Amino acid sequence: MDIDSLLRQIPLFARFSDDARARLAARCLTRTHGAGSLLFTTGEPCRGLYIVESGRVRIFRTSPAGREQVLHTEGPGRPVAELPLLDGGPYPASAMTEVESRLVFVPRPEFEALYRANPDVAEAVIRELGKRLRHLVHVTETLAFRDVAARLASFLAEYAEHHGRVTDSGVEIVLDRTREELSQELGTARESVSRALKQLTEKGLIEPLARRRMRIPDVARLRTLGRPGERPRYE
Amino acid sequence: MDIDSLLRQIPLFARFSDDARARLAARCLTRTHGAGSLLFTTGEPCRGLYIVESGRVRIFRTSPAGREQVLHTEGPGRPVAELPLLDGGPYPASAMTEVESRLVFVPRPEFEALYRANPDVAEAVIRELGKRLRHLVHVTETLAFRDVAARLASFLAEYAEHHGRVTDSGVEIVLDRTREELSQELGTARESVSRALKQLTEKGLIEPLARRRMRIPDVARLRTLGRPGERPRYE
DNA sequence: CCCGGATTGAGACAACCGTCACGCCGCCTC
DNA sequence: GAGGCGGCGTGACGGTTGTCTCAATCCGGG
Numbered sequence: 001m002d003i004d005s006l007l008r009q010i011p012l013f014a015r016f017s018d019d020a021r022a023r024l025a026a027r028c029l030t031r032t033h034g035a036g037s038l039l040f041t042t043g044e045p046c047r048g049l050y051i052v053e054s055g056r057v058r059i060f061r062t063s064p065a066g067r068e069q070v071l072h073t074e075g076p077g078r079p080v081a082e083l084p085l086l087d088g089g090p091y092p093a094s095a096m097t098e099v100e101s102r103l104v105f106v107p108r109p110e111f112e113a114l115y116r117a118n119p120d121v122a123e124a125v126i127r128e129l130g131k132r133l134r135h136l137v138h139v140t141e142t143l144a145f146r147d148v149a150a151r152l153a154s155f156l157a158e159y160a161e162h163h164g165r166v167t168d169s170g171v172e173i174v175l176d177r178t179r180e181e182l183s184q185e186l187g188t189a190r191e192s193v194s195r196a197l198k199q200l201t202e203k204g205l206i207e208p209l210a211r212r213r214m215r216i217p218d219v220a221r222l223r224t225l226g227r228p229g230e231r232p233r234y235e
Numbered sequence: 236m237d238i239d240s241l242l243r244q245i246p247l248f249a250r251f252s253d254d255a256r257a258r259l260a261a262r263c264l265t266r267t268h269g270a271g272s273l274l275f276t277t278g279e280p281c282r283g284l285y286i287v288e289s290g291r292v293r294i295f296r297t298s299p300a301g302r303e304q305v306l307h308t309e310g311p312g313r314p315v316a317e318l319p320l321l322d323g324g325p326y327p328a329s330a331m332t333e334v335e336s337r338l339v340f341v342p343r344p345e346f347e348a349l350y351r352a353n354p355d356v357a358e359a360v361i362r363e364l365g366k367r368l369r370h371l372v373h374v375t376e377t378l379a380f381r382d383v384a385a386r387l388a389s390f391l392a393e394y395a396e397h398h399g400r401v402t403d404s405g406v407e408i409v410l411d412r413t414r415e416e417l418s419q420e421l422g423t424a425r426e427s428v429s430r431a432l433k434q435l436t437e438k439g440l441i442e443p444l445a446r447r448r449m450r451i452p453d454v455a456r457l458r459t460l461g462r463p464g465e466r467p468r469y470e
Numbered sequence: 471c472c473c474g475g476a477t478t479g480a481g482a483c484a485a486c487c488g489t490c491a492c493g494c495c496g497c498c499t500c
Numbered sequence: 501g502a503g504g505c506g507g508c509g510t511g512a513c514g515g516t517t518g519t520c521t522c523a524a525t526c527c528g529g530g
Contacts (some may be wrong), residue, residue: 147487
């Protein structure tokens, strides 16, 4: 796919004139990164914006002890690292490709010129930041309130809705992550994920099919475990 | 203080023309809320923007079990709830005054008109969102990686730098929070805060002076406990 | 000055979870 | 097919933390 038609698919640039977009496309670099390639690390000054063409990028923080907490992962069509580009600060987290990925790189000066010339971008950018902020609020709440099983349940339910295949005995999903990667996503340890999976299996909320495949008989019920309590509303 | 000169002090509106600001000021409401007054709750549709004139507002999420996690607190001159105003979504969290507070309320339609007419606002708003986002990344990391004592140490060190009084035997601070409020800020339970305080005291990092007063002999050392580990690197 | 509610400290206990250790399995390479 | 290796499950263990309970202290109002 050529860069121009890729850019066209990205909400951030959708409203650009053909002219402006073509000019931008001419200044971008496309490159394929192998799995596990480090794009940038926490605290580094920002060189530019990445856009995922194919593959997946995870954005995370690392603890001094070596544990990871994934803040979010982005797939095809999604931008990575708009924040530091906009406020001029350093990258707030690190980013690594999870699988082999094709990325478009927009150098910082290019993006800034664009941004100044094109007032519409601001609107799109604000929405993008808003989405991130809401997501992070969710991550925070999850870490603060829920145990590993509940976090896993939430994750699986959401995953099933986005990537699941509906059959008549439930939704089947194929996880594209190892337990280790899952644990980083959920802010826990590999072993705890194994145990939580067993727990969900025992409760009948999931049925393991193969190493990375499972069936979810009732996604809503799984999600309910993720939002425990569901306090009766009194208003 | 009249609304116009208050608005002038707020970065969000600083660049407005006198005219535009005066027009906005005429449409705002100022009101004094008692301590513990609930401004809005998670999920509610957004009615408008609040600006703290005096006092303090805490923004938080509540778990079904009744525990709270504070996302941030805002003081004089700071806006509250810009996000839902901008992306049209519901409030992502709840807000409550911690002490008696005087707040300016900007109704949503007013703000939107302003926003459309004044492209400069976008820039300011993006910076504001960016700040929030960076802060939330910090909160997330803190919850994922550090134990209660480390979180408390970080909090106290930061507090000391902003509100401490320097003496020759260290920095003295007067906490304006109960243990209960502290625990919500740190995402833990009241009792755990007590234990952590004792722990810090035993290590000589803090010296209790009175119920809410303490001395910190060495703020840097206290901060170090907040960024723990610094594990020897073996690579 | 006394009382009652709020705040706090402290102990006991169980649950949760991170870590270590070990063994198994599937897959790849030589 | 032997060996190596990454991914995975499981048990054991201990530390951290949330919860419950009770008592002491503080503080404002009558």
